[in-house]
Amino acid sequence: MIVTTTPSVEGYQIAEYKGIVAGEAILGANVFRDLFAGITDIIGGRSGAYEKELGRAREVALAELEERAIGLGANAVVGVDLDYEVINNMLMVSASGTAVVLG
Numbered sequence: 001m002i003v004t005t006t007p008s009v010e011g012y013q014i015a016e017y018k019g020i021v022a023g024e025a026i027l028g029a030n031v032f033r034d035l036f037a038g039i040t041d042i043i044g045g046r047s048g049a050y051e052k053e054l055g056r057a058r059e060v061a062l063a064e065l066e067e068r069a070i071g072l073g074a075n076a077v078v079g080v081d082l083d084y085e086v087i088n089n090m091l092m093v094s095a096s097g098t099a100v101v102l103g
Helices: 031-043 048-071
Strands: 014-028 076-087 090-102
Touching: 014 048, 014 076, 048 076, 048 090
Parallel strands: none
Antiparallel strands: 014 090, 076 090
16 A cells, blocks of 8 residues: 555556545553653653654554555555644554545
């Protein structure tokens, strides 16, 4: 399945629009990770634990998006938008786009 942030896919024409699809992932952050991330924030640098969790949440959200597109009979998702939020020490990633059939 092709998943892209662009409104079209080079070399293909959109034969059919199936509808908007979305995928979400909300992952809790471990207390120890929060502690070490706080220390990292104080002394400077990057928080590898949070980067790893964000990457995992993004993968889950995109996989869910693809599953929903397949369920509609699509073979691609165009115009994908990724949103990141922090809610009560939880990481949320949502992905949305338009499921299409490429011809």
